[in-house]
Amino acid sequence: MNDDYLVATDLAKGFDGNLAVDGVSFTIRRKEILGLLGPNGAGKTTTIRMLSTVLRPDSGEVTIDGHPLSKEAGEIRKLIGVCPQELALYEELSARDNLVFFGRMAGMSGKDAKARADENLEMVGLSDRAKDAVSKFSGGMKRRVNLAISLMNRPALLFLDEPTVGIDPQSRNHIFDTVLSLRDAGMTVLYTTHYMEEADRLCDRVAIMDGGQLIALDTPAHLKESTGQATLEDVFLNLTGRSLRD
Amino acid sequence: MMLPVYVALLEVKRFLANRGELGFSIALPIVLFALMQGVGSGASFSGTAHVANLDGGGLGDELIAAVEAIDGVDVKLYSQAKLDAAIDRSAVLTGVVIPADFSERVETGEPVAIIFKQRGSGGDEGQIVAQIVEGVARGMFVEYEARALAADLLSGSGATSGEIAGAIAKLVGEVEAHDSAVSVSDGQGDESADEFADRILPGILVMFLMFAVTLSAQTIVEERSNGTLERLMMTRLGVWRLFWGKFLAGIARAMVQVVVLLGLAAVALGSFGLVALMQAMVFSIFMAAAVSGLGLLIASVARTRDQANWAAVFVTMFMVVFGGTFFPLGDSGLLSLIANFTVNHYAIDALQSILTDGGTLVTEGVGIGAMVVTAAVSLIVARLTFRVSGGA
Numbered sequence: 139m140n141d142d143y144l145v146a147t148d149l150a151k152g153f154d155g156n157l158a159v160d161g162v163s164f165t166i167r168r169k170e171i172l173g174l175l176g177p178n179g180a181g182k183t184t185t186i187r188m189l190s191t192v193l194r195p196d197s198g199e200v201t202i203d204g205h206p207l208s209k210e211a212g213e214i215r216k217l218i219g220v221c222p223q224e225l226a227l228y229e230e231l232s233a234r235d236n237l238v239f240f241g242r243m244a245g246m247s248g249k250d251a252k253a254r255a256d257e258n259l260e261m262v263g264l265s266d267r268a269k270d271a272v273s274k275f276s277g278g279m280k281r282r283v284n285l286a287i288s289l290m291n292r293p294a295l296l297f298l299d300e301p302t303v304g305i306d307p308q309s310r311n312h313i314f315d316t317v318l319s320l321r322d323a324g325m326t327v328l329y330t331t332h333y334m335e336e337a338d339r340l341c342d343r344v345a346i347m348d349g350g351q352l353i354a355l356d357t358p359a360h361l362k363e364s365t366g367q368a369t370l371e372d373v374f375l376n377l378t379g380r381s382l383r384d
Numbered sequence: 385m386m387l388p389v390y391v392a393l394l395e396v397k398r399f400l401a402n403r404g405e406l407g408f409s410i411a412l413p414i415v416l417f418a419l420m421q422g423v424g425s426g427a428s429f430s431g432t433a434h435v436a437n438l439d440g441g442g443l444g445d446e447l448i449a450a451v452e453a454i455d456g457v458d459v460k461l462y463s464q465a466k467l468d469a470a471i472d473r474s475a476v477l478t479g480v481v482i483p484a485d486f487s488e489r490v491e492t493g494e495p496v497a498i499i500f501k502q503r504g505s506g507g508d509e510g511q512i513v514a515q516i517v518e519g520v521a522r523g524m525f526v527e528y529e530a531r532a533l534a535a536d537l538l539s540g541s542g543a544t545s546g547e548i549a550g551a552i553a554k555l556v557g558e559v560e561a562h563d564s565a566v567s568v569s570d571g572q573g574d575e576s577a578d579e580f581a582d583r584i585l586p587g588i589l590v591m592f593l594m595f596a597v598t599l600s601a602q603t604i605v606e607e608r609s610n611g612t613l614e615r616l617m618m619t620r621l622g623v624w625r626l627f628w629g630k631f632l633a634g635i636a637r638a639m640v641q642v643v644v645l646l647g648l649a650a651v652a653l654g655s656f657g658l659v660a661l662m663q664a665m666v667f668s669i670f671m672a673a674a675v676s677g678l679g680l681l682i683a684s685v686a687r688t689r690d691q692a693n694w695a696a697v698f699v700t701m702f703m704v705v706f707g708g709t710f711f712p713l714g715d716s717g718l719l720s721l722i723a724n725f726t727v728n729h730y731a732i733d734a735l736q737s738i739l740t741d742g743g744t745l746v747t748e749g750v751g752i753g754a755m756v757v758t759a760a761v762s763l764i765v766a767r768l769t770f771r772v773s774g775g776a
Contacts (some may be wrong), residue, residue, distance in 0.1 A: 187614075190618050191617075191618060192614055192617050192618060192772055212620065215618060215619060215620055216620070218618070220615065220618045222611055222614065222615060224610070224611035225610075225611065226610065226611030226612045226614065226615040227610075227612070228394070228398060228612065230398045230401040230402050231394075231397060231398060231401060235397065239390065239394050240615070240619065242386075242387070242390045243387065243390070243616060243619035243620065243621050244619055244620060245620050271401070287615075
């Protein structure tokens with residue numbers, strides 16, 4: 139069995155004549171957590187949107203578990219789960235109703251979707267608030283619901299786009315533990331974040347993007363060693379510079 | 385596949401979960417229906433006759449009593465000076481002056497003039513009261529003339545004057561027993577109910593159905609802005625099934641108000657049969673489909689919530705005004721030509737026909753066809769122009 143679960147080759151995407159992603163190639167190994175780091179505007183989210191079938195690449199190809207994205211987007215959607223950076227939730231509805239709905243959208247039966255929703259809410263520590271409207275939740279709780287939805291179809295490959303933005307340390311730690319337990323259970327994860335200590339703690343390897351290009355890809359330890367930096371944040375600043383980004 | 389149905393059910397669930405929106409959606413047609421029916425049917429007439437009675441005989445009093453006996457008409461008595469003063473300061477717009485020789489002239493069959501004094505046009509109420517007083521006075525005069533004529537004719541018959549008076553009194557009594565000589569009507573009555581059912585009710589129905597344009601336009605733009613649209617596009621749903629789901633949801637939401645309105649109309653007007661109501665309901669589903677399609681088209685073209693809202697408002701206003709929703713536009717001319725390009729035009733015609741003219745869904749095939757074509761074309765163009773993200 140090929141060890142590479144996702145293979146992206148020379149991916150490119152432009153908007154209004156500007157290349158947001160410019161010839162990016164990388165792989166994600168099975169049961170690996172790959173961190174995708176980069177300053178604002180580096181092309182991380184565009185990359186994830188292409189990998190998750192929302193955006194069609196201008197050029198390049200992606201295969202996931204051997205399925206080419208250009209031809210088998212439907213098959214790929216069955217394999218992936220996406221936890222978007224935005225809180226993509228129906229706030230009027232309960233946490234459970236949100237999960238059940240997206241379970242149905244993933245093709246699950248009503249019974250299975252309800253059972254999976256209960257499991258996932260237990261996993262993210264929200265069983266006791268399952269029937270409450272999401273609009274009453276704190277930011278951290280909403281992030282956990284956001285994550286729980288992305289796990290409804292028990293994806294083999296999970297995309298997490300800045301899943302810990304703006305939440306308290308308790309919720310962050312809960313999300314870390316959940317992600318690690320998912321990896322241990324055999325899930326492959328692509329994780330984007332601006333928090334370097336998070337990437338250092340969670341990721342088996344990290345890829346650093348800047349200006350739409352991939353400028354580094356290795357384990358955190360090797361990156362620190364090869365650049366002579368003490369922390370991953372120093373590595374990041376060393377590679378991407380200290381100038382402010384929009 | 386059931387996925388579009390789940391999308392529609394989710395929309396309905398969100399609609400029901402939002403208590404404020406739900407309450408407004410149900411209360412609005414009830415309130416508007418009540419207001420429109422109140423305006424359309426009008427209230428019973430009531431007015432006051434402001435009278436200066438200068439008559440020295442008893443017929444002036446009889447005239448006042450006869451006017452006062454009419455439902456909805458009160459009499460307020462004045463001296464002539466006070467009546468003139470009231471008219472001068474516009475406290476009274478129409479005054480009635482019964483002349484001093486009124487009784488004498490009526491009894492002798494001589495022409496007599498009741499004087500109506502007006503401030504400006506005399507006001508609607510004053511004009512109606514003046515006509516009532518004039519009518520009652522004319523009736524009294526004719527009655528006295530008839531008595532005099534009958535007495536002349538019978539004077540040579542050998543009947544005593546008492547017998548003649550008795551016969552005339554009996555004759556007059558029988559005539560009066562038939563019905564009241566004068567009654568006040570606002571001239572609408574059942575006709576107003578027909579007018580309401582014929583024009584206003586279809587207008588209100590169509591207007592509420594038009595709200596589906598805005599609701600459908602907003603739903604996708606809202607999903608786009610809060611990220612759920614992109615999330616949905618990562619599932620097995622796909623764009624066409626998303627559109628079908630939103631389309632069904634738009635119809636379901638619009639029909640909530642249609643059911644409320646038609647239910648109210650059935651109870652309040654009571655002039656429709658169950659078959660007509662059901663057919664109106666079915667036609668409304670076709671119209672809801674057409675406007676829901678238009679809403680989705682706007683949602684696909686619009687890139688922001690504001691764009692979607694303004695486009696939906698423009699389409700709704702254009703259709704309501706140029707579709708002749710509350711007033712007929714005639715059969716020729718530019719307005720009539722423009723009306724042919726609005727769904728309202730066909731919907732109003734069809735609903736009027738079904739509700740008041742015995743039309744059926746079969747006879748209203750043109751209207752149904754217009755709705756189906758509008759829905760189909762809108763959905764196809766919406767699909768072709770749809771983008772998951774606003775600008776990208």
